Amino acid sequence: MNRATACLAAGALAAVLVVGTRAQGPADHPTVTVDGQTYTPASILARNMGTPADQETAFPPHRIVGNVYYVGTRTLSSFLIVTPQGSILLDTTYERNVPVIQRSVEQLGFRFSDIRIVLGNHAHSDHQEGDALVRQMTGAQVMAMADDVPPLRAMKPAGMLGGVTLVAHLTAGHTPGATTWTMKATEGGKNYDVVLFTSLRAPGAVSPAVAAMLDRSFRLVRTLPCDVPLGDHPAQYRMQEKYAKLKSGAPNPFVEKAGCLTEARIQEAMYRAVVAEQNPHQQ
Ligand SMILES: [Zn+2]
Numbered sequence: 001m002n003r004a005t006a007c008l009a010a011g012a013l014a015a016v017l018v019v020g021t022r023a024q025g026p027a028d029h030p031t032v033t034v035d036g037q038t039y040t041p042a043s044i045l046a047r048n049m050g051t052p053a054d055q056e057t058a059f060p061p062h063r064i065v066g067n068v069y070y071v072g073t074r075t076l077s078s079f080l081i082v083t084p085q086g087s088i089l090l091d092t093t094y095e096r097n098v099p100v101i102q103r104s105v106e107q108l109g110f111r112f113s114d115i116r117i118v119l120g121n122h123a124h125s126d127h128q129e130g131d132a133l134v135r136q137m138t139g140a141q142v143m144a145m146a147d148d149v150p151p152l153r154a155m156k157p158a159g160m161l162g163g164v165t166l167v168a169h170l171t172a173g174h175t176p177g178a179t180t181w182t183m184k185a186t187e188g189g190k191n192y193d194v195v196l197f198t199s200l201r202a203p204g205a206v207s208p209a210v211a212a213m214l215d216r217s218f219r220l221v222r223t224l225p226c227d228v229p230l231g232d233h234p235a236q237y238r239m240q241e242k243y244a245k246l247k248s249g250a251p252n253p254f255v256e257k258a259g260c261l262t263e264a265r266i267q268e269a270m271y272r273a274v275v276a277e278q279n280p281h282q283q
Pocket of ligand 1: 122124174199
């Protein structure tokens with residue numbers, strides 16, 4: 001094949017791809033670059049969710065810091081906070097994942113039936129669909145932020161157990177009750193501020209009401225003391241990369257003060273770009 005034919009062939013292929021993209025729905029924009037990495041709405045979603053197998057396959061359960069453990073799947077976070085009076089589970093993910101989470105809890109040497117409180121970061125099925133089943137299996141109390149109560153039929157916004165207090169911070173926008181939880185953890189005689197971020201991802205179309213929520217949330221997260229950033233999808237805090245660095249004796253890779261706002265900056269850049277696209281005359 002000579003060069004002209006090759007170019008023609010490539011051109012024809014490109015044309016087919018463009019048609020294909022159009023036929024599948026809205027184009028994937030805007031594009032934002034944060035810390036040299038480029039993101040689109042679709043790339044963020046793919047990074048968060050992975051494949052269906054990633055969503056349902058346990059990631060090796062491990063201790064993150066102090067009494068905070070990871071018991072989720074490869075792409076859906078679930079955190080176990082262990083206290084002398086029982087455990088707190090933050091995010092049950094999909095109902096079908098509850099047995100996966102149960103196995104991870106048991107692999108760490110804890111009892112699933114010791115879960116006393118179930119908390120969630122926001123009322124979407126990939127994070128809280130399993131709440132009712134965990135409550136049924138353990139008798140745990142299910143708590144959520146008031147604004148997400150209608151979808152969850154849940155109770156109140158604070159988790160306290162065995163000397164551990166999880167503080168709920170309403171960081172709305174992704175959902176009206178999206179909640180960032182903070183707590184203190186102790187390890188090796190040091191205290192750490194742990195921030196369990198909710199999703200700060202803006203919807204595809206941002207209404208003025210959602211914009212007001214997100215503006216407030218992006219301001220609020222910058223005020224939270226933070227040493228250990230976590231997220232509702234582990235990609236938000238680069239879990240796999242940090243997990244690979246876990247070695248006894250080495251500094252805890254999950255302690256990453258400098259990375260506390262990375263995800264918020266990505267989501268805020270995308271949010272501002274979406275709003276700018278929506279209101280082209282206001283710039
Ligand atoms: Zn969500």
